[in-house]
Amino acid sequence: GQNIDQPTEMTATEGAIVQINCTYQTSGFNGLFWYQQHAGEAPTFLSYNVLDGLEEKGRFSSFLSRSKGYSYLLLKELQMKDSASYLCAVLESNYQLIWGAGTKLIIKP
């Protein structure tokens, strides 16, 4: 069946680095998305990976290993404004998008 696992909550310190993991078991694979969602707001797009490897975009990077069913989002030089939930979503082979429950990231000064 379809399953996406992310840690429920993580805590990190301002200025540090944090890695948010996402593992998935889905019906085929056509890509993986990461979205950011601040409390009480709408999700916004961060990254999309379809091939294995690391994609860097400023302070944020996303990694994918299709053979392991695994992705992570790496956030560097953490800022207080990075406190948010991070949603992992997998595009299955039938183009249905399956969403994880999200990881709530708490940044402490």
Place this chain on the structure above:
Amino acid sequence: IAGITQAPTSQILAAGRRMTLRCTQDMRHNAMYWYRQDLGLGLRLIHYSNTAGTTGKGEVPDGYSVSRANTDDFPLTLASAVPSQTSVYFCASSDSGSWDTQYFGPGTRLTVL
């Protein structure tokens, strides 16, 4: 440019009442989606539309209906609201389909008593 708007922002509704949540986008996107988001669960797709004039059922369609008369508007109707439909509802759109970046509206917080 507004992007994607939803109305109302929040609503308290008596069980059994009919309710339509409105969604409008000005990006000329072909695909639109309705999700519900509940605490501890991922976004769940209710209905979608790949292009004006067509709609499809998502993961949790029961109790909801949609229409897509034109490109910009995608209303979601609860025919007879029940307390389990208490949730935050997000409308989203993307240029072509689910493989594209989705842009979300600000959400509607619905409480059914």
